[in-house]
Amino acid sequence: MALAAGVLALTACAAASPEAAERGPTLPAGVAVELHQLRSDVAGRQAQVQLVNGGDAPLTVGAVRVEDARFDGPAVRAIADRVSTVSPGGTVDIRVQLPPVDCSAPDDGEAHVVLEVTRDSAATEVTAPAPDPLGFLAELHARECLLERVTDAAALAFTGFEPSAPGVPATLELTVTPTRDGAVTIAGIGRTNLIDFAGATSDEVRTLDIEVAEGDPEPIVVQIPIVPFRCDPHAVQEDKRGTIFDLAVQLEGESGSVELFVGEEMRGRILTWVAAWCGFGG
Template sequence: MTSQLWHSFAVGAAVAVTLPLMSGCDSGDPASQPTSGSSGPITVEVNQSRDQYGQHAILLQLTNTTDSPLTVTGARLRSPLFEDDITWEPSEGSLELPPRQPKSLPAALPAAACETHQATTEINASISYSAPGEDPVEENASASDPFGVLPRNAGELCIASEAAAVATMVLDPALEVDADGRTAVVRLVITPATPGGTGQNLTIESIDETTLLAQSPTDPWPTNTTVGTAPQELPLTIRPARCDPHAVAEDKVGTLLPLRVAIGDRKGVLKIAASNDLRGRIYDFVTAACAGQRA
């Protein structure tokens, strides 16, 4: 992933909602009747750090805006872009939110609703909590997504699902390091789902560099590669994208290779993750190559 692409993830962080302290009148299914937003005790934001990006997960950031602790027993987001709710439940039954402090909670993304074309991207939020000395309540509110965090993730999940129906794409666990140690070759192995058959067209339009790996100026990565009905391998010559002391130690997504693909009328990013073995070999290669540059 390029630094520019990651910057878009960092700044495109979030969905924010405000949940009122007291429940309104019950007029049916609370999940389908979101209340709107007067100022309330808990705000909820959806963010996605580098850790979550490679795991199809997000962070729900809950902030207690009151001067007293609140006890939270669950949080849920509902979006037509996903087949199920995005949920978080505390592992120990409840979570205390200290006054005026946020807490970030990981939540896995469910399968995207790829077959339905939603007319709206409205997001409903629900949170269960209790204030000191009061009964638990569950509040609902409409949420907004000004930076398109959920549509972006849903789009990537749909791309991954559609690509898997055409071919399996993995990175070979072997790494071929050049004699001078400055570059190496990793191979993208493509296996059609139906060898010799006909299916949906898939084109790898380009491959993005990552925070850790860059292409060689003398041996650039391929573009506009058509995935056909026969197995193929794409050799990718790599070099370190950065050699600062923390390049490997702080890496989160540097071995997650982003392919820009087109499948039918859909275009998007397909992320190919290195296996644990390959990730270790890449880290060793980057460490040695950077040490050679400093020598």
């Protein structure tokens, strides 16, 4: 009897733990949640909250937010006020907009999702851990915090694009503008699944060796000759990351890479050029 009383006491303590009380109601039995990032989400800094309804009743979800100390605020639905209903045995992906990163937090944080769930005509907020099976959040946090440190020394931007006739390289212009407050080296730029570099060998990275010293006053402009990496039409039609380039950087003795997007307007011009260059443009 004493042993049973002890077990009951421990069970009661666990049920009434401060963490459980703070998080409040949880997901219905059989419902699972995960975080994913699709290739199409990267440029817009979005992600997907995937809900799998393994229960025996429909699940209706209104407001959604993902809370994670690695971000400066919650990630919320990309389309506000939308409501999703998941049938028993069904799955739904809810797109959320990621806020800026908080670089004071470590990379190995944990995410929780807060959902507005409607059952029996009553809306309740439930909280659940949000596993990230591919670890994209930690990678994104590390990459963007490195970029933040890089841009303390120099601003990076693609500032121009000159298309070309078929068989002739086009020109992509990269501008590195020193802030005078730090030093950084832009060692190279990697090809994408859509864009290669003219005259490149089998190496996937083109050397740049742009060195910015503390106090440097003038922008550095580099003209990069580019050609399509592939010429099948679906490479353009299904493009997700073809105009997001990896830049290899060296900063304070540390080597890494940061991502730099050409921007939506320039992306459209580059895709049009690839189609014309390859001979399948309209």
